[in-house]
Amino acid sequence: MANAASGMAVHDECKLKFMELKAKRTFRFIIYKIEEKQKQVIVEKLGEPVETYDAFAACLPADECRSPDTARVRSKMIYASSKDRFKRELDGIQVELQATDASEVGLDVIQSRAS
Template sequence: MLQAREGTCNWKANAASGMAVHDDCKLRFLELKAKRTHRFIVFKIEEKQKQVVVEKVGEPTQNYDDFTASLPVDECRYAVYDFDFVTAENCQKSRIFFIAWSPDTSRVRSKMIYASSKDRFKRELDGIQVELQATDPTEMGLDVIKSRAN
């Protein structure tokens, strides 16, 4: 019985870590975090290559509406957004959000792949401060971002 359990655990670990992360993902994230050369990054899983790649990079001048407009309506994505805000004490601050975008209208297989690869991918991006899971735009509206930033 114990043998079967161990086999199951190994299978799950391998299944969950089956997605490679393209070096460009880490490089772009470091640029966003350290140099602030990007406002946001949208990542896509290339199922055929079994890896996460950079799909779109937002300029520092782009805003939250530009970011949300860059997410597909019916396909899953990972994204990071560098959110600038002013605290109640009038201090300029920034938070890096990790958003797992999984719209209800996306394919079940796609949702499963993104869900099972999320934690491993997120660990590759050192410096995430806030995580959001969103299935429709209201779950990641600017009001939600503002409330989670503090």
């Protein structure tokens, strides 16, 4: 089990689905979340290849981490302490985008960072 300093454990499905996305483009996007009771990062949503940016944006929670700065302080601390470990587990991440509100994950922002 991981502690707060090292971040949450990463469920094997997270790695497997990331590899599928990377190698086969099976999904348009993957949304992960921390399941505090299980003390691990899990897959919350797999975006089908035909889904759009708007479908992705609609999946981001309005008041929880993975999107706004208005999330609970405890939740933000858990996500912050888990981010580096999570990135190490998903081998091959090329671009990182950290956002504190929806305007920072706009399609134009994502496209400019990815190019």
